Amino acid sequence: MTDLPALPTTPAPRSRARMLELVFPKDTNYLGTAFGGFVLSLMDKAASVAAVRHAGTGGAVVTARMDGVDFHTPIRVGDAVALDARVVRVGRSSMTIRVDVYRENMASGEQQLATTGVFVFVALDEEGRPRPVPPLAEGLDTASQHPDPEARP
Numbered sequence: 001m002t003d004l005p006a007l008p009t010t011p012a013p014r015s016r017a018r019m020l021e022l023v024f025p026k027d028t029n030y031l032g033t034a035f036g037g038f039v040l041s042l043m044d045k046a047a048s049v050a051a052v053r054h055a056g057t058g059g060a061v062v063t064a065r066m067d068g069v070d071f072h073t074p075i076r077v078g079d080a081v082a083l084d085a086r087v088v089r090v091g092r093s094s095m096t097i098r099v100d101v102y103r104e105n106m107a108s109g110e111q112q113l114a115t116t117g118v119f120v121f122v123a124l125d126e127e128g129r130p131r132p133v134p135p136l137a138e139g140l141d142t143a144s145q146h147p148d149p150e151a152r153p
């Protein structure tokens with residue numbers, strides 16, 4: 001077997017996470033549409049990755065608040081779900097993360113905004129105490145208040 005050259009490592013994107021998931025029957029209700037709790041758990045997961053990517057190393061992040069979640073459009077079994085989570089505001093140890101969820105009809109190839117929400121995560125140090133997070137890069141705070149269709153996963 002030929003030895004492969006060492007593959008390079010590159011920095012992960014900062015303050016943002018995109019994610020794709022498929023909707024299976026186990027994720028849906030009797031109407032064949034995704035459970036709200038299933039969508040919320042995907043949003044929490046994507047938001048937590050964006051929070052970790054912003055807060056950096058040195059401890060964990062925890063969900064402190066889920067706010068203003070709106071289910072605009074049902075997501076159906078067989079759809080793909082595309083999530084875009086980005087940090088839009090930071091305090092001392094808290095990070096506000098906007099999450100936009102799109103349903104993707106795999107047959108037509110069309111995407112549609114389905115769910116939106118705002119999450120607050122808090123960065124903790126190794127002892128579980130709130131720890132300071134870096135400031136938000138310039139432009140992200142104002143550019144991220146609305147869905148960013150160009151950034152869909």
Ligand SMILES: CC(=O)SCCNC(=O)CCNC(=O)[C@H](O)C(C)(C)COP(=O)(O)OP(=O)(O)OC[C@H]1O[C@@H](n2cnc3c(N)ncnc32)[C@H](O)[C@@H]1OP(=O)(O)O
Pocket residue numbers: 048061062063064065090091092093094095120122130
């Ligand atoms: C990834 C997961 O699934 S985690 C599981 C679900 N989440 C949890 O179990 C978290 C449980 N909650 C906790 O551990 C605590 O309440 C914490 C860590 C969120 C906050 O701890 P506190 O001792 O209240 O911290 P403190 O009062 O110093 O506040 C720290 C920061 O959190 C913010 N904060 C605390 N609670 C909330 C809240 N409910 N909503 C929004 N922000 C909050 C504060 O405004 C403060 O922000 P700042 O540092 O930017 O000014």
